[in-house]
Each structure stands twice: as structure tokens, then as C-alpha cells.
Amino acid sequence: MSKLSANEQMEAYSEAVSSGLYAKKSGLVGKYDNVRRYWEDENTRQFLRPYLAGLIERCTSQMRRLRIMDLGCGSADGFELLSGVRQRDPDLVQVEVDLLSPKILGLYKGIDLSEDLLGQAREIYGRNPKMMFEKADFTEGLPVADKEPPYDLYFTSFGTASHHNEDETLVRLLADIAEHTQDYCTIVCDWLGRYSYEWQSLWTDDLSENRNMDYIVSYIYEKEEREARREELQHLYLRLMSRQEVGEVVTEASKRAGVEIKPLVFFDRSIFTGRHMDTAEYNPHAQAIRKAVNSLHEANERTDFSSILVNYVPKQGFDLLNHYFEHLQMCWNTLIQFTEELLDIYDSENSDFASEPPPIPASYPPALRDMMDRMLLVVRDVGWLGIGRPRENIIEPQLGYALRYLVTNLQRGQGCAHGLVGIFEVDKTKK
Ligand SMILES: C[S@@+](CC[C@H](N)C(=O)[O-])C[C@H]1O[C@@H](n2cnc3c(N)ncnc32)[C@H](O)[C@@H]1O
Incomplete structure (x- = not known):
């Protein structure tokens, strides 16, 4: 192959940049x-x-x-x-x-x-x-x-x-x-x-109402930019x-x-992790849960567990839905708090829990119990690793997968x- 000129070599870099593959992900x-x-x-x-x-x-x-x-x-x-x-x-x-x-x-x-x-x-x-x-x-x-x-x-x-x-x-x-x-x-x-x-x-009980929503593609920007660009945001008309x-x-x-x-x-x-949870565009009580779950799965990023806790605010007149979301929210939060308690009692020097882990009541839904068992094993068995940031790189992603398992098992389609x-x-x- 003949020698490439400096400009020709630079083209290779330009191509890589325009492909987007060179962007920091x-x-x-x-x-x-x-x-x-x-x-x-x-x-x-x-x-x-x-x-x-x-x-x-x-x-x-x-x-x-x-x-x-x-x-x-x-x-x-x-x-x-x-x-x-x-x-x-x-x-x-x-x-x-x-x-x-x-x-x-x-x-x-x-x-x-x-x-x-x-x-x-x-x-x-x-x-x-x-x-x-x-x-x-x-x-x-x-x-x-x-x-x-x-x-x-x-x-x-x-x-x-x-x-x-x-x-x-x-x-x-x-x-x-x-x-x-x-x-x-x-x-x-x-x-x-x-x-x-x-x-x-x-939400409505009358299915002839609110059939299509004005869906604002606002989630691609962080809060401040979203507000600054409000006029230019794209709107889609979408069936619910x-x-x-x-x-x-x-x-x-x-x-x-x-x-x-x-x-x-x-x-x-x-x-609880749809994109409009983070924008609170259609529910003033929505919390930035997606952002927090993203953090659970991000390498080397430590997540504040309080940011993943869901505080479901009921809507009057929708008892069945409220009951469903409250049940799910309690399972979700219980798993997170349980994991946090395990981290609190983990003794790194002795590579074991310093005290008895909290009990897992038999009355809890099987999917929750399974995931609590799983988190107990994960924290106990990788807590000793020390190097490689086991909390950020192993325990938090595993909590992410455990939460995913929980909602997958409790969803009803x-x-x-x-x-x-x-x-x-x-x-x-x-x-
Ligand atoms: C939500 S995006 C999903 C795109 C892709 N399937 C994905 O999973 O990322 C919806 C897609 O449907 C296309 N679309 C909307 N209305 C359409 C129509 N009437 N006929 C064909 N495509 C349409 C849009 O252009 C867009 O690409």
C-alpha cells in the first residue's frame, strides 16, 4: 500500500468522528x-x-x-x-x-x-x-x-x-x-x-377520552436546556x-x-422508569427514577440509594391502579432498603456481615424474596473484593437487575x- 499523505490520514479521523463512534459514550x-x-x-x-x-x-x-x-x-x-x-x-x-x-x-x-x-x-x-x-x-x-x-x-x-x-x-x-x-x-x-x-x-375511566396524547420529546435535554428550548421541542401525537x-x-x-x-x-x-418520569411533564409527582437507575448500571459511578426510592402519589378515584402501583412501590423500595442495610452491616476487614442480616419475611411476594436472597449473596460474596470498586461495578448493577426482575415479574401487561x-x-x- 502506498504511503498516505497527512491529509489523507486526517480524513480517517474525520470519518471516525462523523460516524459518532468517536464520541464519549x-x-x-x-x-x-x-x-x-x-x-x-x-x-x-x-x-x-x-x-x-x-x-x-x-x-x-x-x-x-x-x-x-x-x-x-x-x-x-x-x-x-x-x-x-x-x-x-x-x-x-x-x-x-x-x-x-x-x-x-x-x-x-x-x-x-x-x-x-x-x-x-x-x-x-x-x-x-x-x-x-x-x-x-x-x-x-x-x-x-x-x-x-x-x-x-x-x-x-x-x-x-x-x-x-x-x-x-x-x-x-x-x-x-x-x-x-x-x-x-x-x-x-x-x-x-x-x-x-x-x-x-x-388517566381516565372513560376510554373515549384522552385517546391520543401530545407527546413532547423533551427528555433528550436536561432540565435547564429543556426549558430554554421549550418552543422548539418536537411534539408527537400518539395513541394511548x-x-x-x-x-x-x-x-x-x-x-x-x-x-x-x-x-x-x-x-x-x-x-417506574419511562423517560417522562424524569421530566415530570405530565405528572408533577414523577421523580427522576430513570436517571437514578441509569446510575446503578454506570461503571465507576456511585449511586445515592435514596434517589431510587419511589414515592407513589395516588390519584383519587383509581383504586385498582393505586393499589397496584402502591404494592409495586413497596416491593421496589423494600429491596433497595434491604440492600442498603446489608451494605451498612458489611465488615470489610472481616469480609463478612458484622451482625445478622435483616430477615426476609415469608409473607413477601416470591419475586421480592428471591431478589432479596440474591442481593444478600451478592453483597456477602463480593464485598471482600476491595479493588475494582465492587459497590459501583458489581453490587449496584446487580441491584439494577434485581429491580428489573421484580418489575418484570409484577407487571401484568x-x-x-x-x-x-x-x-x-x-x-x-x-x-
Ligand atoms: C418511536 S419511532 C421507533 C423507531 C424504531 N422502530 C425504534 O425502535 O427505534 C417510530 C417510527 O415510526 C415511523 N412512523 C411514524 N408514522 C409512520 C407511518 N405512518 N408509516 C411509516 N412509518 C411511520 C417514524 O418515522 C419512526 O421512525
């Missing part, structure tokens, strides 16, 4: 903060895993590859999400743990209305011959050409299904998918939850969905297609969180 803020990566992406993957595994098994048994359509793909974050779904509990020596290997992928087709985002997606993935991106509007039905073969997975992520501001457009899209299916497909719909604590001011409302839409779409679109699972994602995700199947092989 922090998981404390931004679109890809720690909660996004370690909670939201992982939670979604966990629920998707058995269904994606089932689809892959089905394709493999038919000697063909998997076809995916991502509706509202943006810059194709959904592909990254799907590619990160791993086998369940791989053992410690395994190296290949991804479910969606390049060998099994047939086609990932992303469609979106935004040319800019499609441009970004093409920049990142355009050279992969198994990936393509097209401009289309999913509120006008399923964007497929004549004779275009059906897909195995119709996917949406991170609130994209809430861009259907009218039931009718979603009914039509789902019915189109069901009709276009030859044998079998899986559909993933991702909405904003109607009863997230973040927007408690919008409860499980009941989803059921009505899906029943209608099934009727129209003449084939059942069967719900398989629903889950609530980000109950009813629309009580930032995201409500539903996974459905259309199975024409069963008569």
Missing part, C-alpha cells in the same frame, strides 16, 4: 442510555425469545430462511434488538448464543415514512444484501407489492404502533397482515401504555392503549380478515407502563 443520558440497553431492550428480548425461537424452528424445519418486516423501522434499531435475542440460559463456555444468526436470516425489510431515518438505516445496514429499506405509510395498509411473499415476523418497536391515531388504520393493517399470511406469522405491536404513572394526569382497547382492535381485525389474530402475551415495559407490547399469531395451518 455515557449510559447516563441520551436515547441509548442504560435503561434503554439493559432494561427496555433486554425486557423486550426476553418476552420475544420463545416466539422468535419458535419461528426459527418452523423455518428450519421447512428448509427456508426467516423473513422479517419492521413497520416504522426508523434507523433500524429493531434489527439490533432482534439480533440481540439470545438463547435462554446459555452455559458459561458457549460462544455462539444469538438466536437470529446471519445463517437463518432471509430478509429484513424496514419500512418508514421518514426519508432521514431511512437514510441512516441504509448508511448502517445498506451493504447487507439481506436488508432493504423502503418508504411507505403503514396507516394506509400493509405496504407489500403484488406477489410479494409473506413475512414470518411483522415487527414494531418502542411505541411505533401508537402512530395509529385511529383504530381503523390499525385494524386495516392487522387484517392485511392476516390476509397476506400463507400459513403462519407472528406480529409484535408496541404501544404507549394508557396508565403509565408518568402521565397520571391523563390499554389491554382492553387492544383486544377490541384485534377482535375487529380478526373479523375483517376472517381469521383469528390470536394474542399470545402482553407485557408492560418501564413501569395491562398498559400500566410507558410501553405496552402485545405478541400475536396468525395460524392458518389449524383448521
